[in-house]
Amino acid sequence: MLLAALTVAAPAVVPAPAAADTPTLVVVKTLGAVDDVHVMTRDNHAAPAHPDSSFLLVGGSRLSDARGYLRFDLSSLPEGVIQSAALRLSAVKTPSCGHVAREGIEVRRVGEAWSADYLHWGNTPVSVPEDAVTALADLPCGVAAGETEWPVTGIVQDWAAGAENHGLVLGSPDESTDDGVWYLASSETQDHPVPRLLVTMEVPSTPSTNGLYVSSSHRDGDHMWLASTAPQVYTQVRDPAGGRLTAEFQIDHDPAVPEQGTGLIWTATSNQTTDAGKPTVRVPEGILQDGWRLRLRVRAHNVTAGTVSDWSPWQSATLSSVVPEITGPEMTPSHQSDGVTVTTSLTPTFRATASHPFIEPLHVAFEIEHDPAAPEQGTGYIWSGSEPDATASGAQTQVTVPEGILQDGWRLRWRVRANAGPFASQSEWQTFTVGLTQ
Known part of the structure; x- marks a missing residue:
């Protein structure tokens, strides 16, 4: 046959x-x-x-x-x-x-x-x-x-x-x-x-979780730094049997610092999702405090089958509001004329140093806008620039404005922005004028 x-x-x-x-x-x-x-x-x-x-x-x-x-x-x-x-x-x-x-x-x-x-x-x-x-x-x-x-x-x-x-x-x-x-x-x-x-x-039915993630956070080895006291917390849930799945989250005080508190701080269960879904919950305002050391964990529930996974290992974390420190911002060439900062170049160079106590490298960028006091010349954003690679904490960043961006006689303002993971800061605006003949 x-x-x-x-x-x-x-x-x-x-x-x-x-x-x-x-x-x-x-x-x-x-x-x-x-x-x-x-x-x-x-x-x-x-x-x-x-x-x-x-x-x-x-x-x-x-x-x-x-x-x-x-x-x-x-x-x-x-x-x-x-x-x-x-x-x-x-x-x-x-x-x-x-x-x-x-x-x-x-x-x-x-x-x-x-x-x-x-x-x-x-x-x-x-x-x-x-x-x-x-x-x-x-x-x-x-x-x-x-x-x-x-x-x-x-x-x-x-x-x-x-x-x-x-x-x-x-x-x-x-x-x-x-x-x-x-x-x-x-x-x-x-x-x-x-x-x-x-x-x-x-x-x-064998539900499980894959990872524990927190918004506005930075992972340093086995430790996590949190930049928000009201973050979103999420995971991925799996079960080869399918069904409707949820994730249960817990946040405790770190037992290593009992002076901040002990035991459970907050717990929540997500809405239902499917296999490979990413259930998410948000910690309400007023629950966590800056400076607290915490630990987090999660487990999966299969609502359809009535099964539950083991808890994940504890994830240690610290809440911090420390943002990058920006020092020594300068523009060259520049000089003072009748109380006004003037640059005699269409391609000035900007420099600044940014540092952070526990995150590096940092992303440092310079921004230029029209001066709001001279709207007849234009309004809003003109240019931003940064070095091709991130900058080590405490190192100076230097960026030159490309040709064709600025015009003689423009009244402008500039500032520095620094990002260390989820932690960000910016310098005050500084006004200047482009004066090629001054």
Whole structure:
């Protein structure tokens, strides 16, 4: 019997049953094909099949027989019990009606490896008849029949039980009958649903969190510096069983500084989200105080299954309002004329030093605006500039205004901005005039 094949990449990981006391949820996992190709009798070792066709031709006629191959990767299936599985393909065109009754298309398990990049009629893999299934025999002749399914539960359960996973073989139950060629959509199609393998599983609920994050914060090794007393706190929640998930957050006083307080400060549970969601809560104003040393943790809840994860490790943190210190801001060339700072250059250079006690490097930038006292010359922003690389804490930053930015006679103002992670500061505005002849 000649058959077409649909292959699954890599050995399937055997899903294990859940422990008796672990709640489970029913999950449907949809897998797309990672390779597909159809093979005809004319394909040989010198001219193998082309894996980039938009269709998979399957079946037989007086002129040619055809087989189609697809590859699915089952490695993403979670641990659990396989309840059912279905192969879903789009029947783009059914065979024309003929003198031979159509038998449909049979699906079998493939018994040896194959490669989509070099597949021809002479090296198609053998198949295994156990758990074979047939479908499509009752579809109308010569039409686009839409999506169709083969129940391949037995085959997928064979893999779970330890059978080598080389995929599925798809073809006419008896190609000698020449009952027609089917056009099925491949993964390269642009106009039809692509091939899919749908696996329904009973999966243990094991919620977990991935990371603990705080807005307006800076991480220094294992410690976190917080710049806001009302930050947002968030995490990512996961559960292979799906369901509705929430995250529960806690903030405690640091036990190392009991003089600031002890025990729980604040706790909150997020709104519900889905697997891989990022639940977020905001600490209300008035709860935390500047200078406090804290610790934070989080755990995940699966509301649908009634399960909860372990708490994450404690994350230490310190609340701080210390912003960068800016010293020595200057512009050159410049001089005083009748109480006004004047630069005689269209490309002056600005310098300043910024420092921070526990964060480096810093980003230091200089800004120039029109002087609000001379709106007839223009208003608002003109230019900002910084060094290409961040500056070490305590080091001087120097930036020169490019040509073509400033004009003679303009009345302007400038300042320095310094950012150390979430901590930011800026100098006072200083006014000056561009006077090339002064």
